Amino acid sequence: MSQNVGNSITTSSSSPSPFSRFFKRQADGTTISLSDCTGERRALLIGINYTGRTRLRGCVNDTAIMKGFLESRRFKDENIRILTDDQVGTCWMPTRENMLHNLMWLVRDARQNDSYFLHYSGHGGQVEDLDGDETGGFDNCIYPLDHAKSGVITDDELHTILVKALPPGVRLTVVFDCCHSGSALDLPYLYASTGYIRGSSALANLAHELVEGDFDAEAIRQLQIKWQKLQNEEKEFARQVNLKAADADVIMFSGCKDDQTAGEVKVKLSRKLLSHGAMTYAFIQSISENPAQSYQEMLNNIRDLIQEKYSQKPQLSSSRPMNMQVQFFM
Structure with missing residues (x-):
């Protein structure tokens, strides 16, 4: 949940701030300061x-x-x-x-x-x-x-x-x-037309395919290659977030x-x-x-x-x- 201290959003408890809807909550509890665009x-x-x-x-x-x-x-x-x-x-x-x-x-x-x-x-x-x-x-x-x-x-x-x-x-x-x-x-952070961060759900979707699907050996091999590629992309995304x-x-x-x-x-x-x-x-x-x-x-x-x-x-x-x-x- 969120508290609003000025325009500073922290992830804690009680009712959400009117500004908290603008950004996703941070899993690590870090504070996000937002602009309400009322200044210069x-x-x-x-x-x-x-x-x-x-x-x-x-x-x-x-x-x-x-x-x-x-x-x-x-x-x-x-x-x-x-x-x-x-x-x-x-x-x-x-x-x-x-x-x-x-x-x-x-x-x-x-x-x-x-x-x-x-x-x-x-x-x-x-x-x-x-x-x-x-x-x-x-x-x-x-x-x-x-x-x-x-x-x-x-x-x-x-x-x-x-x-x-x-x-x-x-x-x-x-x-x-x-x-x-x-x-x-x-x-x-780059956004898809669906409103989600591009690539953010790709690993989860593939995991669902692996669990639910009935695949032959070649199909499994191709999915494993795709899984490794997506894991590498997620690591690179994490590196880019850390840098930028x-x-x-x-x-x-x-x-x-x-x-x-x-x-x-x-x-x-x-x-x-x-x-x-x-x-x-x-x-x-x-x-x-x-x-x-x-x-x-x-x-x-x-x-x-x-x-x-x-x-x-x-x-x-x-x-x-x-x-x-x-x-x-x-």
Whole structure:
């Protein structure tokens, strides 16, 4: 059972806290501090169209519609920073230095119940993992405007700046609309469309198969191989949680899986045909159509909107186990 001390949830006794439904209870009795999003609101929007052969067309437009969304959620104009590559000659160009500086601004002096928002629309990619923390051997990364000269920004850097730096009880909501973005913040908990942590019930389901089934020798051998594979995956998941779980309340919507690319759409708005990132537009459209949906509903609705035209599969991940039936808020 749970007690609520301020906004700090502990696993003990009596009636549940109104906040305890947001995260799964911790078996070890550890305290989880949640943000009720009543504190300071701050946002950083980054849109990079680039030029030449790698040009994109909808990323700057994405920041405009995302700003409108934030204003509808009571984010003040003076607390929203926008980096786009059409702001030539200003400090708001999305160079690597400016991006890192503003990422640090976003989470600076964070306090309990603050609510922060980060949106990135641009190129994403993968580079060789040099520290051995990635299962697949690659770090995901994003591409600043001057990446050819100054380099990329990796998921390890983003995790250090945005996730590890945040104290308990602070909310950070993130939307990444780029290729290879599934684990772009290195958050350990990845959710399936059913609302469960991906892979969390696989061993239990297989154990049930083994107990209930009537198998020949070859089928048993194949199940044993599958069992060993799942055990190895669970050990790796535990390692990733140990490395990457954090005290803050971080939730990320990604445009696709780590091994997928992300597309753009053309949308007619105010008699103009405008390009947008498919993920950004689906996120905004989903919220507009149903402002009171749960996280699970939102993930499924975004996927449905995108998969009408594209094969990319949006992802939802978090720094802590969460209840996907809770209404989206920030």
